[in-house]
Each structure stands twice: as structure tokens, then as C-alpha cells.
Amino acid sequence: MLRQKLKAIQSKIPPSFTIMFIPHSEQSVFRAKVPRFVIQGSLVLLIGLIISTYYFYTDYHKMKANMSELYRLETVNKEQEYHLQELETKTEQLQEKIPELNKLENNVRNMLEENDRPGREELLSRSDALLSRNSVRMSQANELSVKHVMPSPGSAYGGTGNFTAAPADNNSINEGDDWGTRYSEIDSTLENLLVQYDNSKQTLMVLNGELETTIEYLDAKPYGWPTTEQRITSSYGWRRSPFTRRREFHDGLDIAAPYGSPVEATHSGTVVYVGYTWIYGRTVMIENKKYDFKTFYSHNSKILVDEGDEVSRGDIIAKIGSTGRSTGPHTHYEVQVNGVRVNPTDYLQ
Numbered sequence: 001m002l003r004q005k006l007k008a009i010q011s012k013i014p015p016s017f018t019i020m021f022i023p024h025s026e027q028s029v030f031r032a033k034v035p036r037f038v039i040q041g042s043l044v045l046l047i048g049l050i051i052s053t054y055y056f057y058t059d060y061h062k063m064k065a066n067m068s069e070l071y072r073l074e075t076v077n078k079e080q081e082y083h084l085q086e087l088e089t090k091t092e093q094l095q096e097k098i099p100e101l102n103k104l105e106n107n108v109r110n111m112l113e114e115n116d117r118p119g120r121e122e123l124l125s126r127s128d129a130l131l132s133r134n135s136v137r138m139s140q141a142n143e144l145s146v147k148h149v150m151p152s153p154g155s156a157y158g159g160t161g162n163f164t165a166a167p168a169d170n171n172s173i174n175e176g177d178d179w180g181t182r183y184s185e186i187d188s189t190l191e192n193l194l195v196q197y198d199n200s201k202q203t204l205m206v207l208n209g210e211l212e213t214t215i216e217y218l219d220a221k222p223y224g225w226p227t228t229e230q231r232i233t234s235s236y237g238w239r240r241s242p243f244t245r246r247r248e249f250h251d252g253l254d255i256a257a258p259y260g261s262p263v264e265a266t267h268s269g270t271v272v273y274v275g276y277t278w279i280y281g282r283t284v285m286i287e288n289k290k291y292d293f294k295t296f297y298s299h300n301s302k303i304l305v306d307e308g309d310e311v312s313r314g315d316i317i318a319k320i321g322s323t324g325r326s327t328g329p330h331t332h333y334e335v336q337v338n339g340v341r342v343n344p345t346d347y348l349q
């Protein structure tokens, strides 16, 4: 049927054509005889060319679309990489901060755990409020870290603790959004943790400073006995003088101790006076200028420090004697607070 139709068409086409080239001059006309198959072949070629051009064109557009998707994915990838680096930096910052915190915390703990420190109760009560405030902050930070940062099994961030990119999603639009949400969640958690740690550090630093000041004050304040023996032979206050038999104000405390036994500084400070008077005999005076405490130790047999020496509580400064106006080996011990003599008995324990 089709064959017959084709044959019918073919029979209508002449077997050959003549193409004439007629120049616009005196030259003769050029004729070229073109057989039918050449014309048919050319037609087939032309149609083929049109079809292939069409396919090439549509392929090109598809490719162009793919390229832009590829480019978009590349941009998303770069962004994710950048954000991952940011997260890594923040995580590193956090990791670096932890030893600082531990160091501060250990400092505080050491200060609080020194059991033999005088006035420890005072120190503990002062630090209690700060400590509890700090522990609330720390627990908040821990809660946050458990909620967001700790990787859970099967989560997009892997179970190893390392951050990994979200798995590729078939829906390329959701993929970016998903990543964005997760990124900002982790980022805000890290930011939050950084703030929490900074707060904790701040609190610990305040606590540290406060404890240091308190310890310094407690070291400056006279505390304990200056002698190895604890036998008071004459109290602070009005008494009848053992020398004149008249009423007089005894402005120190007489503590008897074996001749030559040590006399110890009861607080930290500077030796501001070393000398001899006919009443007090060989005498040492220690002053803590910052907190304005002074102590006075007299009737010594020997003095072991010089003016200008820095001493701490427990340092041996002299040896018990009976120099000056004295009835036996003892120390006459005085305490001054803000330039006023006070009862040393209040500072023995």
C-alpha cells in the first residue's frame, strides 16, 4: 500500500533536473544535470538535520537545568562546610574553656577544703550563696548539652560524637531547610553553652576572689595562742598591780610558759617594732596594715626576727623569758584592732 503510494509519487517526479547558472554577462550559460536520487538524498539529509538539531536543543536545555542544580548544590555544600567549620570552632572554644573552669573550681575546692584554717565556718558561710548560684547555672548548662549536643543513636549527627552532614534527601529543597534548622539548633545550643560557661567562669572567678580576700582577712586577723602552753596568769582588764598593789588597767594577757619555749606570731603581717623597755623587756610588735591588726609580745628572753620581716601565723618570732618588769617566764600578749586595744581572749579561738 505504502510502497505503491511511494512508487506513484516517484513516477510523478522526473528522473533528473537541470540547474542553469545564468551569469549577468556575455559568458555562456552553465547547465548542470542533477539526477533525482541526489535531490531525494538532499531532502532526507535536511530532515535528518532538523530532527537532530531539535534533539540537541532539548538536551542542551536539560543539561543547562542540571548544571544550575549542580551549581546550587555546590553552593549549599560550601555553605554547609563553612557552617560546620563554625560549629567546630565553637566546640573547640568550649573544649578549651573546660580546663580553665576546672582549674578555678579546684582552686575554690582547695581553699574550702583546708580544714585547719581558722574561721573556716565563716569562710564556708560566705561562699555558700555563691556556690549554690553557680551550681544552678552549671546544671542548666548540662541540661542544654544533653538535650541538643549529645548525639543520639540514629540521629543525623551520627553516634560517634562527630558532627556529620545531614543525609541526602530525595527532595532537594527540603534538604537545605533541614540542614539549616539543624545547624541553627546546634549553633544556638553551642552559643548558649558558651554563655553558660562564661557565666560559670565569672561566678567562679568572683567566688575565687571572695575566698582569697576572706582567707587573706582570716590570715591577717589574730587567732590562736602565741605560746605552746595555755595558762593565763593575768587577764585583760582592771586588776591590782603585782608591783604597786594599786588598781591599774592591764591592757594585755599574761600567758605563762617554760623559759625558752617558742613565741609564735598569731597572724600574718610585718614586724614593725623590735626593742627593749624597762617595763616590757624584749618586745616584738607585728602589724597587718591592710586589715589594721596589731599584736604585741613582750618579756621575751630572745627575739628571732628583725624589723621589716614578713611573718605568717605560726612563725616563731621569739623565746619565752622574763625580761623587763616580770615575776616569771611568760608573754604579755596584746591585740589592737583599728588602733584600739581589745581583749586578746576573744582572739584565742
Ligand SMILES: [Zn+2]
Pocket: 234, 250, 252, 253, 254, 331, 332, 333
Ligand atoms: Zn601583762
